[in-house]
Amino acid sequence: MHLTRCQDQKHRTLEEYYGREIHPEDPRPYEYDDDGAMLALIQRLRDLPDERKIYGLTSGLDLCLLSQDTQSAPSFVRVHTVCKQMYFIEYLMPAQNAPWSQAYITGEASSEDKAVEMILIGMDKSGGWSQ
Numbered sequence: 001m002h003l004t005r006c007q008d009q010k011h012r013t014l015e016e017y018y019g020r021e022i023h024p025e026d027p028r029p030y031e032y033d034d035d036g037a038m039l040a041l042i043q044r045l046r047d048l049p050d051e052r053k054i055y056g057l058t059s060g061l062d063l064c065l066l067s068q069d070t071q072s073a074p075s076f077v078r079v080h081t082v083c084k085q086m087y088f089i090e091y092l093m094p095a096q097n098a099p100w101s102q103a104y105i106t107g108e109a110s111s112e113d114k115a116v117e118m119i120l121i122g123m124d125k126s127g128g129w130s131q
Contacts, residue, residue: 041116
């Protein structure tokens with residue numbers, strides 16, 4: 001899978017952003033993924049034999065997965081990791097199926113394997129990479 005940081009946030013790579021060290025210029029007063037779960041998940045996604053291009057936009061600790069390289073693109077899938085046993089995955093429902101504008105389906109995974117599976121399902125179900 002081709003996962004790169006969105007061009008609008010190119011000042012740091014995803015690895016630098018989610019690195020173990022909290023940077024003084026970017027304090028994080030909220031719970032921090034300190035066991036490297038997000039970094040491991042990013043690498044796992046990159047290792048998948050999938051040709052789709054994904055652009056990662058960071059928002060706090062969340063990783064928003066976009067199908068276009070601009071921060072104004074919809075966040076079709078959002079990922080939040082707490083640790084290697086707790087992942088929260090959301091995907092944007094297609095407008096024709098959604099009960100309201102910008103409705104998301106949310107789920108929780110207790111393993112990296114399940115998180116990857118849920119991300120792939122979200123990418124398919126959201127329709128963001130169907131072109």
